[in-house]
Amino acid sequence: GQVVCVANLRVIDDGRTGWMEGIRVHPDIRSEGLGQKMTLHMLSQARLLGVQRVRLITATANEPAVYLAESAGLDRIATMGCFWKDDPCEIEWRLNKGSVSEIGPLELAETVKKHPGLVPSGVLIYHWDAVDADERGLAFASEHTRFWVYRRDGDVAAISTGLVFESPQGREWFATIYPSDKGAFLRSLSHHLSLSTQEGCEVMICIHPPRFSQLYEEEPVLAERAHELIIGLYERVLE
Structure with a gap:
């Protein structure tokens, strides 16, 4: 019964956007692809919620987070x-x-x-x-x-x-x-x-x-x- 991965999906922007955040994977199993599975799960949940798109913000130097976003088909649309x-x-x-x-x-x-x-x-x-x-x-x-x-x-x-x-x-x-x-x-x-x-x-x-x-x-x-x-x-x- 140990929790090894968590993530959050919020509906914002007047119901149009699924906001993906807070993906955390236990250090002992980070090489097992659980972060990618959780990201894809959030995509499927977003579709069920009927939002138009999913978005997230991350530091561009955070290579694992950028990899998860890009591997799930998210494109960078703004840089700040x-x-x-x-x-x-x-x-x-x-x-x-x-x-x-x-x-x-x-x-x-x-x-x-x-x-x-x-x-x-x-x-x-x-x-x-x-x-x-x-x-x-x-x-x-x-x-x-x-x-x-x-x-x-x-x-x-x-x-x-x-x-x-x-x-x-x-x-x-x-x-x-x-x-x-x-x-x-x-x-x-x-x-x-x-x-x-x-x-x-x-x-x-x-x-x-x-x-x-x-x-x-x-x-x-x-x-x-x-x-x-x-x-x-x-x-x-x-x-």
Whole structure:
């Protein structure tokens, strides 16, 4: 009666997506293919649940997880950078030029339609989940996260999401930033540093398009990072 493998499949995105996560195999039997069998089992369960597709997020450096995803027919549809900042309340740096305002899911859906280049593949990542960036998906996501838009010279330059997550390590602020350029990224980052401080978070995690990783070495506020990685969003459309 020993448990040797676990996994989780959640239905999200207004019933359209089966979210695959948490595959864990006992170290003593990892060479026996149980992880692959569990992945295929989740695919069959997703079909029974009637979802349109399955998705998952994993670090691109996690070779076993990437192998399981690809062997089950999932393709990478988006890539994002991610970094951790400890003690955001101690960071004095701020960049306050331009307006950042909170918006609802319907307004965000319209914003994405008008600025499709901001969100890769039309799929918005928040925390470790992802939804289609349309009215249905964003309405679902709004039950868990908040949305903001940064306007510069009257036009949208960035959108972002943010939420508080209570982890075993403490209170964390999760932000995802979709900026048009460096200035929009830094302005949105400043906004989320302020929010994480207001919420009393010990850590801020920031997800962003990978091209902005070059700022880690250019901007003093990003010089110290507790952790960083590249994540991939994988998807398989079910027939």
